[in-house]
Each structure stands twice: as structure tokens, then as C-alpha cells.
Amino acid sequence: MNTQPESIVILDAGSIGRALTRIAHEIAERNELSSEVVLVGIPAGGDVLARRLGDILSGIWKHPVPVGSLDVSMHRDDLDRRAAPQVHPTVMPFDVNGKTVVLVDDVLFSGRTTRAAMDALNDFGRPRKIQLAVLVDRGHRELPIKADFVGKNVPTAQDEKIQVRIGEKDEVVLERK
Amino acid sequence: MSWNKNHLLDIESLTADEILTVLDTARAFKAVGERAIKKVPALRGKTVVNLFVEPSTRTRISFELAEQRLSADIINFSAEASSFKKGETLKDTALNLQALNADFIVIRHSASGAPHFLARVVGAKVINGGDGAHEHPTQALLDAFTIRERKGKIAGLNVTILGDILYSRVARSNIWALTKLGARVTLCGPSTLVPKTFEKMGCRVTYSVDDALRDADIIHLLRIQHERQRKTMFPGIGEYTQLFGLNKARLAKTKPEALIMHPGPINRGVEIDSEIADCDRSLILEQVTNGLAVRMAVLFLLNGGKGPQEVA
Numbered sequence: 001m002n003t004q005p006e007s008i009v010i011l012d013a014g015s016i017g018r019a020l021t022r023i024a025h026e027i028a029e030r031n032e033l034s035s036e037v038v039l040v041g042i043p044a045g046g047d048v049l050a051r052r053l054g055d056i057l058s059g060i061w062k063h064p065v066p067v068g069s070l071d072v073s074m075h076r077d078d079l080d081r082r083a084a085p086q087v088h089p090t091v092m093p094f095d096v097n098g099k100t101v102v103l104v105d106d107v108l109f110s111g112r113t114t115r116a117a118m119d120a121l122n123d124f125g126r127p128r129k130i131q132l133a134v135l136v137d138r139g140h141r142e143l144p145i146k147a148d149f150v151g152k153n154v155p156t157a158q159d160e161k162i163q164v165r166i167g168e169k170d171e172v173v174l175e176r177k
Numbered sequence: 178m179s180w181n182k183n184h185l186l187d188i189e190s191l192t193a194d195e196i197l198t199v200l201d202t203a204r205a206f207k208a209v210g211e212r213a214i215k216k217v218p219a220l221r222g223k224t225v226v227n228l229f230v231e232p233s234t235r236t237r238i239s240f241e242l243a244e245q246r247l248s249a250d251i252i253n254f255s256a257e258a259s260s261f262k263k264g265e266t267l268k269d270t271a272l273n274l275q276a277l278n279a280d281f282i283v284i285r286h287s288a289s290g291a292p293h294f295l296a297r298v299v300g301a302k303v304i305n306g307g308d309g310a311h312e313h314p315t316q317a318l319l320d321a322f323t324i325r326e327r328k329g330k331i332a333g334l335n336v337t338i339l340g341d342i343l344y345s346r347v348a349r350s351n352i353w354a355l356t357k358l359g360a361r362v363t364l365c366g367p368s369t370l371v372p373k374t375f376e377k378m379g380c381r382v383t384y385s386v387d388d389a390l391r392d393a394d395i396i397h398l399l400r401i402q403h404e405r406q407r408k409t410m411f412p413g414i415g416e417y418t419q420l421f422g423l424n425k426a427r428l429a430k431t432k433p434e435a436l437i438m439h440p441g442p443i444n445r446g447v448e449i450d451s452e453i454a455d456c457d458r459s460l461i462l463e464q465v466t467n468g469l470a471v472r473m474a475v476l477f478l479l480n481g482g483k484g485p486q487e488v489a
Binding site for chain 1: 178180181201202204205206208209212213214216217218219223247477478479480481482483484485486
């Protein structure tokens, strides 16, 4: 019996780059007042994507786009159900009051991380709007949450894993048991 | 990242990896304390009992604020106002707290091992807030956090602990933490208060202050624990100050980058010259700030459940 997990590359570096470019253009199209938009990545995974999107958007809008990083682990609803999560630094170098905040995450799954992110964001002020951009939407939502910008919709089984690797070699891998 | 403890009873039973997990987590909680809204909902709905059977001001206040900032519900129990005065045993008090469904108990007790006993008889998660002359784990963790934040590392540093080592739980916890993290620890003080047996914990023991301070990167001062000494272990306070107090002349002979720490409460003019306590090489108040972050981190980590860490 084969017990090795099966790995399928669902996005390679080229398609990740194209997906981010498309998302950036969609963000630009949706938000005409570019000076009011800030990007906030959810670590680990979303923060590096937020910086990538920020670079592309800065090129489209011809001005720098502020990018922050928001740890959501202290706002999760499952803290006493699993081992304590690793907390990452939060860096919010701007005032979110009145801004359009685009939350950026790598994978949208249950929606609980997004809910935690919206709560965590509240501690920094009251954005005018919150939008959600994700590289992969794998379904199985447990909360009424929907992404505004999606790189790729990937139908998955509950026990499969999506690994997003951004760095030396960009790729998104689906792991099957 | 490594943490699967239910209680924080001592530093002795922690691995270096677990200590570093607390320090890393505390870094994020320190940042929370710098925000406009300093409160997070991580312990919402949880009840924490602060069982301070031995008097404490700074540790109790620090734990209390840490718990409040994590949104926990808090019950304070102090020796003066509690049923201990009426003859109730620690076990019965603990079982009463258990009956109230307390999720965490922070205990400060004059008897070494009281937190360990408590952890065996109650279902709540127990945090040692100082037990007798045994350990004071959160103090050692905040000290290690402070050293790492200021020096960028702990491994390879020379740390001198100067003062009443024998009666100090702070010293014992610090020795465990620092040696596990790779620091070289030197102990110094009156020979009656610094027995050579401490060498078994992996420290160097010396009775010459100049020798102890010469190569120190961190000078950790301890108060004389009058309340724990059954008989006077040295001739007098004046002589202690003269022989072991940190004054300007002694500080001048240390490395210029050596930093000064003290767990408090400080006795100005006894173990530390008043001006030195306030100088820019003193980390005493930073230790207090960091203590809050470290205690938040400990509560947060202990709050974790049994499931896998991975986020679904």
C-alpha cells in the first residue's frame, strides 16, 4: 500500500505571478480612490503575498501602496482546542481609520482566520471597508465569508492540504493522503 | 516552536526550546502593550485565580494586568484576607477553587513545591508565581527575555548573579534558564549565602566581587531575603553594602557594555547604589515591562489545547 502523500503542483511560479497581477488589477478596478487603499497580510503566508501585491499595485497606481502585517492568533476562536499557535509580529505602519483595507491571505478555507483578522483589525481602528484577497480558495467554509479577489478556486477534500510556498521557488501544492 | 505543557511549575523541567518558545511568543505580546487598544480576546471566558498565599506586589500586579489584557476573568486571593487564616489547608482551598471551575491558578507560596502539589490535586492549569526558595519561573523568563532583547542573544554571555543566592528562588530559576540557554553563570556573595554546592548546577562560584564583575555582560543583583533567613547569615547590612554592594567604584571596573538587572524590590543604598539603579545601564524598569509580556505569553501558551497546532 502506498502511504506516501501524493503531491500535485496546482500553481507554478508563472501562474502565481499572473494570478497576483490579475488580483492587483482587480483591486485597482474596484478601488478608484487609490490613496485610500492599504494592504494587510495575514502571516505566515499572507504577508509575503501582500508585499508582492503592494509592489504590483504601486506600479499600476504610480505611488507607493502601504503594506502591513497582522497576526491573528490572539483572536482565534479555537485557541483552547489545539496547541497554542505560533504568534508572528504585527506591523501596522499606518492608520486604518477610514481606509479601505485589503486583507491578504494565501489560502481561504474555513473562514475562521479571516474572521479573526477582522476582529484583530478592529483593535487598530475602524476601516471604511474591508476586502479580502486570497491566492487559493479551497472551499469548505464554516462562516459566511467570501473573498473579493481570488487567484484560483481549487476544489479539495477536507483532509487534503494546500501548501503555498513563496520564496526561492514559488509554487502551490495540493497534498493528498 | 515547541510547547505542550499544562503547567508552568519550574524552569528546571523546561527544555531550551520551550524557553525560547515563551520568549518568541512574548515578543508579540510586548507589541500588543504598545498599541492603543492593549487588550486581546485570547482568554475570553477563562477564569484565572491569583492565589497569593505569600505577600507580593509586583508579581501579583503583573499577572493581574497580563490576565486582564488577555480578557480573562480574575479572582484574587491573598493570604491576609483568605481562609488560610482560618486554618484551611492548601488542598481544601484548591478544591474549592476547582469547584468554581477555575481554568488557571497562579500560586505564590512560601512552601517550596506548593505549585507542584496543586497541579496534582486540581484540574486547572497551574503557574508558579514563586514558591519558597525553590523557583520563580516567570521571573527567569522575563529576565532571559530582557537579556535577549538588549544583547541579541544569551548563549556565550557572562552573567553574574550577586547577592543572596541561597534563599533566592529568582537565582535558582535564573541559573536553570541561563545555563540551558548557553550562558556562563557566575555566582557571588557572602560565603554563607552562596554555598559551593551551586557549582553542581553548572555555575562558577566566587567570593571576590571584582572577580565576579570583571568579565560580566549582565550583572544581576539580588536583594537580601531577610524574611527567609532564620538566623543572620552575615554580620550586618552595612558590611554587606561595603563588601558586595554595586557602587560606582565597582561599576567602573566592569565592561562598559555590562548591563544591570534586579528583580525588585530594590533596596537603594544596600545592594545597589541609588544613582546606579537609575542610570542608563540599568534594565530594572524594562524588566517590569517585559514581565507583563512574558506572563501574557505563558498564559497564552498554557491555554492551548491538545489538538494539532496546524490551522485548519
